[in-house]
Amino acid sequence: MLPCTHRRTVGLAVVLLITAGVALSEKTKLDEDGIYDFREDKIFDDVIEGKRIVSVFFHDPHLAASESVKYEYRLACKELKEEGVDMQYGIVDTSNANTRGLLRRFSIFRVPTVLIFHESIPYQFYGNLTRTGLVEVMREHAQPNWKSDHADGIVTELSDDTIQDFTLSRRAVMMMFYAPWCNHCKQMEPAYMDAAEMMQEHKPAVPFGRVDGAKYSDISTRFNVTGFPTLIFYRNGQEIRYDGARSAHEIAQWIKVRIAPASTPLKPLAGAAKKHGTISKDAVVVGFFPSDEAPELVTFHELADAFRGDLKFAHMIGSDAMEIARQEFGVTSDALGFVIIRDSRLPVRKGEKKYAVFDDDMFDYAAAKTFVENNFRSLVNFGTKKNWMMRFAPIRPLVVVMTDIEWESTRLIQHEIDQLAQVAEKFPDINFAIADPEEMGELVPQLGLSDHDEDAVACFIEDERSRFPLPGAFTADKMIEHLQRHENGELKPYYRSQKEPSRNQGPVKTLVASSFERLAGDVSKDVVILFVTQVSSDCQKFEAVLKKVHKQLVSDSTLFFRFDVELNDLPVNFNAPSTPSLAMWPSGKERSSQPEVYKGRRRIDSILEFIRKNSGLSQSSTAEDPAPASKAESEQQSDHEEL
Template sequence: MLFKLLVVHFAICSLINVIACDSDVPQLTDDDFETIISQYETSLVMFYAPWCGHCKRLKPDFEKAAQLLSRNDPPIALLKVDCTESGKTTCNNHGVSGYPTLKIFRLGKFVREYSGPRSADGIVKYMKSQVGPGSKELLTVDDLKNFINKDEVVIVGFFKKDTDLKKTFLQVADKLREKISFAHTTVEDILGNFNIKSESIKLYRPKILANKFEPAEIDFTGGDAVFELQSWVKENYHGLVGHRTTENSEDFKSPLVVAYYNVDYIKNPKGTNYWRNRILKVAKQFQGKFNFAISAKDDFQHELNEFGFDYVPSEKPLICARDANKQKFVLKEEFSIETFEQFMNDLLGGKLTPYLKSEEIPSDNSGSVKVAVAKNFDDVVTNNKKDTLIEFYAPWCGHCKKLSPIYDELGEKMKNEDVAIVKMDATANDVPPNFDVRGFPTLYWIPKNSSDKPVRYESGRELDDFIKYIAAHATEELKGYDRNGKAKSLDKDEL
């Protein structure tokens, strides 16, 4: 029935010229949203605004994914709602506050926010994982061959009966289904053809990633605890040198060494593996001490900027690393197996100077609001022997511009106190790792001579708010204000 509904919709769209049917993605309105969405077993709805740039960029991938998923068994519907016109009430009812917002529904009921990739292939894989069991049951030898010949890492469980390990496998498959493909079998013919003598779980790497430095398949040797199997999958999924993309970058943790170059497994797999194999040869020597990955330089230009590169002039890999403390290091010499190996030995031995993105130290820093840059951060903030309030800002940030005159006035109010008022352009300087800056402006309070972590400033941003906070939290009572932030009366001697 569901498939027929989709076919009818696409047929109608091809026969009549209706604005709502300008693509393979049906557009729902306040009048028909509840009725239509309840007919789909599984659906992904994009709540959008026509003027939204992010929505426009997502549109072609969303439409391509809709075409592919309409042929899935069972089919998965991709739908859209215009939050500025015919779908205002629907968007309000579903708490849409930004665009595009994607939500998953089953039989008209909201299930969860979509948190997967925004590419067509990524949307397809993620949404397929939402349908049916977390692990596909394999019934024939051909089923298994087709499954392990995918262009992705897959996990297969081989079981002779319902055991504790099988139960654990199915639990883990359900937990990790959104990112990883799982399958299992109990068919004797399959077990015999693949010489499986006892129950086992195997990880298969795709042929496109085959190399002589690590096995193409790995056997799980742990127990039947869920955390053991889940940890094993995560530790081995990307291999010795993983293909790091914008969609899976969060999987790769420091200490991390990344080789940036023209990584493209679709148009140039041979050239991609030519350099990856050289990375693998060196990485093998440092396995367990560092994590390694390759990344497409064009997809990660923002990261390269953080290492001081506006562009990568060479076709050879550019090696950048972060140690366990998130300090940054760059291979300055042209890449070769020899220079990379030396770089890794020096990195492991602590012989390299970390790269620091920093503006130049101001020639005059005598203002009431001190300017911190990465090069002088310790002097101006950490070791200044004063209580310190620091603002991390961005030059283009409207909220920062609004705060600027208030912050300058605060600096004047505190210039005779044992308090430093400091600001730092967080877009032009590396922010120390103990300051979590994710938006602008972000402010922190650092008591003098304290070994504790900096305290995020969460109070108001008017002048009186700052003064009251500083007066209450200052290590020693301020000269001009009591602990409640009220100005003190001056003694005659001070007049």
């Protein structure tokens, strides 16, 4: 079954609140125990901002363990309130669609968990999730002289004079580019410090540094930093950008993968390579070389490094290794060879073996890399949170089946694997994956599968804009018919969309996926869209500036909208570069074409100039001469800007 967190159980939520005896005040959002009940992300920001310290408990009411800790948390809050401890308290129901953005925002992967906010900066709770453990840690955080226990100097402050030595004199380093005014940087700082401590204790240790990118703009330019925060990992002079979750654990694990040996040495024993593949529970690339001085071994390590973090590599050396390559895999070259041993749990296409052999006498890096990319997949493949971005996000078309997976015993879903393999045999130009919906999280609603409660559901992804969820439960016959109907042009793509507001008033109206064509499709008008996320105070500030721009423009021929990119799919071929972002489709320009993107500062006069410059309307129709903006209005800008 799909996990409860992916179902709309509004009635159950109401029953839970009544049985808990929690009476909410619509005005204050406080329950009868004086604890904030965060039902919407925007309420969360309203409460957190401006408070000295707020403790927030994240839970899922569908999980018994989570509800048990919630009871302990309430007891702890009550005890601290009775003591008069200076702290605010809150609870977030993470199964609520209106609060799920907070999980991504604060890189929360498991619940229950607690974050403690000091002046809006989140700190991870470290302690026992019992009444006693919660009281002890929260009481400590509430002390007026509390400070993070990060060791002084754990992160090196870098400048023009020190950055070159820092990056070039060490095998591996991590750097964060930040700006003092950037709220996102402030929120990330505790996680970055925690990761620095973790890697300080790791062998080998990895030094962490940080650069005030606003102060040292020349360094930002040199490293092509265009926004804050930006994390860059340097290994042996090679620059790698970190684009993972902003949590200490994820940062540290990402670094550990990149400093570990790219290829694992294996003893040249009969069956060792195949056994290594079985134990790995994934595709494995194994190289065979006559000696450790073989020049091809260097190329093999470079190849392994290119797939670091995605595919596992191993190697054998010696005459016995070459004999194993010949006897077990049919390698014909005496100088080198490597095999890709595919995931032993998954089927391969008819006529294929469980492994693929590369044994060209000339070990060309580019040819070897292409060979690996084209041959490591099985007929059906497992998609996980760890491998999705590298293995499946780039490839299209793709069919993905979502079903509960017990990773220690994948035989429990053998029926679904066999059914998907039947489909894959008939459609050789399509890729196929099977994944666990609870693990894949946000991908489930993106594919239009949230409201299904069947044991297995599926979606065909033609490209980033075209997704076709299968109605009802997945079977091979239904999926084959679904794909045939797509080939015949009988299916319409799914676009994730918020419900359109019943009253859509004001200068900047709300645009959702389902209303895009109707509200923004009129090519006789200029359309200006602010792309936002509902949890961002940064976006709210930009929207306030845009409302003043509308007031200054005084034109019925220019339409202003806000569009939440986390809750809606944009049904045109454009991706907002970041949020908040401002884009404009001038009149006369088809909405299927690329818009003009605003790249200036968030000032009223600059935005007005951008709109007038790009307008498809005659200048006389765009506006009357605007009233001069006040200095406060024209200089209003956000805390988080692109450089």
